[in-house]
Amino acid sequence: MKSFYLSLILIFSGIIVSGQTNFTKDSLEMRKIYDMSLLNGKSYDWLDHLSNEIGGRLSGSYSAQQAVEYTKAELEKLGLDKVWLQPVMVPKWTRGEREFAYVQTGPGETRNVNITALGGSIATPAGGTKANVIEVQGIEQLKEYGRENIEGKIVFYNRPMRADHIQTFEAYGGCVDQRYSGAEEAVKYGAVGVIVRSMNLRMDDFPHTGSMSYGDTPNNKRIPAAAISTNDAQYLSGILKVQKDLEFYLKMNCELHEDVQSYNVIGEITGTQNPEQIMVVGGHLDSWDLGDGSHDDGAGVVQSMEVLRLFKETGYKPKKTLRVVLFMNEENGLRGGNKYAEVAKSKNEEHVFALESDAGGFTPRGFSFAANDAQFNKVLSWKKLFKPYLIHYFEQGGSGADIGPLEGGNTVLAGLRPDSQRYFDYHHAASDTFDKVNKRELELGAATMASLVYLVDTYGFNNINKETVEIAD
């Protein structure tokens, strides 16, 4: 190891001569962070426990509470300055007995299909719902068909994610309105249920759940809403072409309960020079219930915890206060994110930076920043420090759902951007499990986050012009 640092120093000696000592110092600090994460990382072990010992942790569930207790206990072992729970009331929706659905293709002829209730959906009547199906390519097509074609039927939203989008989140953004608002809109035309093609770029048998809303639809008008696997969506679409009057049966047993008490889990290293300036790293502790939530967002949780551990282990003492926040209830309410911002505001806390990891534990590619041009240019001056780690994506744009409510003032928000190609294969499905996470990819993400936090801590977003010149080439 010694000889490795020596060779690094030799490599950078040319740079030292040219006076760019900051670049050398930052490079070495980042190298220490990456080495610690890759050689002695803890994120993968934490994820193993969260995924395999606790499993899916939907808001309000027993396992969500276990996740709160486990992560709090683990943060307490790190020797942080403070660890605490921030109370927040969360919705409690339960799936009940697993859903069941089939297509009735003739008298006594049925074929089972894979569906899953969308989060927040009501149950079907006890005997299930059976009706004809009308396929549409999106909400806008409801108007085209009109009530005369929709009333009494199940609306089948089948617009697929577009494969020609390079960034899969854009493909998701182009479809997810069907899932989120499909029931609210279909009910206006007298539909009795909604089936939505899973938000999945792959053809497989997994239905993918996710949040939906009835908007202001009165309780007694609400209709059940489910996702169907891509394979079965293709089957259903195909058979509908030749048999328009087929009947679809679904039975769902979900239930919305009273809100329950839950918590954001927070740990803090208090800043040595500017403790009043707060930097946040976080992910969300809750997950959907079908898989074990490894990519969404167990990965973000353990990577965020690892950022603080990496600082402790490499001996880096942040000048600003660094908090890890494990948000509760991102998936079906965002109560944790809203609560954290509300408390921060009520205490007049100064948040200079927040970084979320909630796009899977895949190879990190860079970050997206909700930042003004001056702030973003400052970030760009750090870009070359990331080149040895193949981190190249630095763009202005969104950040993360949980930290969104912190937006405003001079707070810079950022989201880790891992490779997104496989993400929607697993997102909100039973296939989002620990074996889909690669240890190195997870660890690289944690080190990449820690490196950015280190740079924000060191250079901040003040005195932008002066320091940018100093460290840029």
Added chain:
Amino acid sequence: MKSFYLSLILIFSGIIVSGQTNFTKDSLEMRKIYDMSLLNGKSYDWLDHLSNEIGGRLSGSYSAQQAVEYTKAELEKLGLDKVWLQPVMVPKWTRGEREFAYVQTGPGETRNVNITALGGSIATPAGGTKANVIEVQGIEQLKEYGRENIEGKIVFYNRPMRADHIQTFEAYGGCVDQRYSGAEEAVKYGAVGVIVRSMNLRMDDFPHTGSMSYGDTPNNKRIPAAAISTNDAQYLSGILKVQKDLEFYLKMNCELHEDVQSYNVIGEITGTQNPEQIMVVGGHLDSWDLGDGSHDDGAGVVQSMEVLRLFKETGYKPKKTLRVVLFMNEENGLRGGNKYAEVAKSKNEEHVFALESDAGGFTPRGFSFAANDAQFNKVLSWKKLFKPYLIHYFEQGGSGADIGPLEGGNTVLAGLRPDSQRYFDYHHAASDTFDKVNKRELELGAATMASLVYLVDTYGFNNINKETVEIAD
């Protein structure tokens, strides 16, 4: 689709006004290539057949011959100008009955461990080989221990791949001498066998094979050589610390036969303007026998075939001649690569460019180029065209083993560089199977290769200064 192209045109209209029409034209051509690959790609279906119908295809095997016939037939369906087989004699090494090994920890106390013969190894005697074990951290340590500690023993090379390398091929390069030359060196100290820790960054139960050489060790002095899984390497190392005199038993049944006839598979689109200038895209058709060779190098084979299909389907007629070459025997001989270069030389063919994909079917990140500075600077002028596809890695360095023999003169060589984090989880192991390949990642790689070939065809590497200025911003 029409409106999509329209919006692309609108996006680029600012660029048209500023006179950079080439950038617009190239952007649109690349968009067509990517769309075709992602929306109507063929690479994944080809790989499905190669992996699941044919499977592992070690040089000289029946399945290698099936792969020759299948890919030739598929190329013939594409309407290329020529498709042919280039004869090449290849080594034939067979594994025979699966290997077997155990650690004898006491009288009647054994524990089985997972090993696999290295490619080219001799068999053990019919009754197997049983001996004490000496663990070393590399070839250089043999001298330190000396003949007195090694003679009559099995040498266990246990230097792991370094997890702190960001590019996993560097970690591989730092270890693979143990596998390739471990037996040749150990035999000089009287060792009776060699066990090598698998070249795998993950802890699991899969032993990873790969090529090895006895150098000029006489036949009757050669010793059997096997790889052991990382989990079992860790176990063996641990128990050796407390029980130095344990015995290790291995039984291997492999055999080296006479060379057999095989083929490189070649297809060609003849250039419309400069048919004498040849561009090659390729991968290797052979694979190790343990898995089905999906990542190594089924992916490279089907991506290379897809490059020509994408040109045909998008209606792009290359000005230079474009050849796909599916090389035989990369894994244990490189006979195909050498043969192709030998024939090219004997025919005085002018190869201006060769591109190989042999680093797995993962998300493409960019390319490595064996090119001089002027040639490489030309490539860099194309870099911004790749930005929408998140292709960012353009470096000078190696290319690919099969095209290596084409080096010399003005030939520019390049290798596709996909994300490498998971590659060695599967490399040369039974876990290199079709399910590990993501369709989109594979297709993005093919489109990225085709885009580079398009640019080389359009701009070439001549008149470097003039054209570089024209297309650079």
